[in-house]
Amino acid sequence: MKQKPSNAFIGASWIGLFAGGISFCVGLWNATMELNEKGFYFTVLMFGLYAAVSLQKAVRDQLEGIKVTGIYFGISWFSTGLAILLLIIGLWNSSLIRSEKGFYAMSYLLSLFAAVAVQKNIRDCQLVDDVEEKKQDDYKSPLNP
Numbered sequence: 001m002k003q004k005p006s007n008a009f010i011g012a013s014w015i016g017l018f019a020g021g022i023s024f025c026v027g028l029w030n031a032t033m034e035l036n037e038k039g040f041y042f043t044v045l046m047f048g049l050y051a052a053v054s055l056q057k058a059v060r061d062q063l064e065g066i067k068v069t070g071i072y073f074g075i076s077w078f079s080t081g082l083a084i085l086l087l088i089i090g091l092w093n094s095s096l097i098r099s100e101k102g103f104y105a106m107s108y109l110l111s112l113f114a115a116v117a118v119q120k121n122i123r124d125c126q127l128v129d130d131v132e133e134k135k136q137d138d139y140k141s142p143l144n145p
Contacts, residue, residue, distance in 0.1 A: 002124065002127055002128050002131065003128065004124060004125050004128045005120075005121045005124050005125070009117075009121065010121045010125075013114055013117035013118045013121055014114075014118060015114075016110055016111075016113065016114030016117065017111060017114035017115055017117075017118050019107075019110065019114075020107045020108070020109075020110030020111030020112075020113075020114055021045070021049075021107075021111045023103075023107045024041075024045055024104065024107040024108060024111060025042070025045075027100070027103060027104060027107065028041055028042060031096075031100075033094070033096075037090075037094070040090060041087075041090060041104065044083060044086045044087050044090065044108075045108060045111065047079070047083045047086075048080070048083035048084065048087070048108065048111070048112050049111060049112065049115045050079075051076065051079035051080040051082070051083045052080055052083075052112040052113075052115050052116050053115050053116065053119045054076045054079065054080075055076040055077060055079070055080045055116075056116045056119050056120060057076075057119065057123075058072060058073050058076045060120070060123060080112075083112075084112075087104070087105065087108055088105075091104060091105060
């Protein structure tokens with residue numbers, strides 16, 4: 001029997017996603033770096049969020065017996081790794097002080113982790129809703145007037 005995640009966990013996941021993403025973006029907004037560098041970091045954030053959610057979906061699909069092609073599964077892993085690697089290389093080569101580099105790294109990782117948790121919660125809630133809907137449909141069948 002599957003159960004929905006608690007409201008506290010759902011809320012904490014969303015708060016983590018917003019806290020990480022907004023703090024990363026506010027940090028970029030207030031940074032004294034070139035506009036193209038800000039664009040690079042923002043693009044890496046968006047790419048990382050998409051890649052992490054895509055990877056979580058591919059892994060979850062495989063665990064639930066839903067067919068996932070090897071190429072998609074491989075691309076999902078590669079994209080997630082590449083997004084993290086791009087951030088590491090960008091921060092390594094930047095002229096930011098270490099505390100700023102740490103801030104960007106931690107808010108980025110918080111965002112990726114929270115995006116996976118939010119996607120997992122949505123999937124878990126949908127699975128429970130589907131099971132409950134099927135039970136109600138079975139109960140309303142012609143055999144149970």
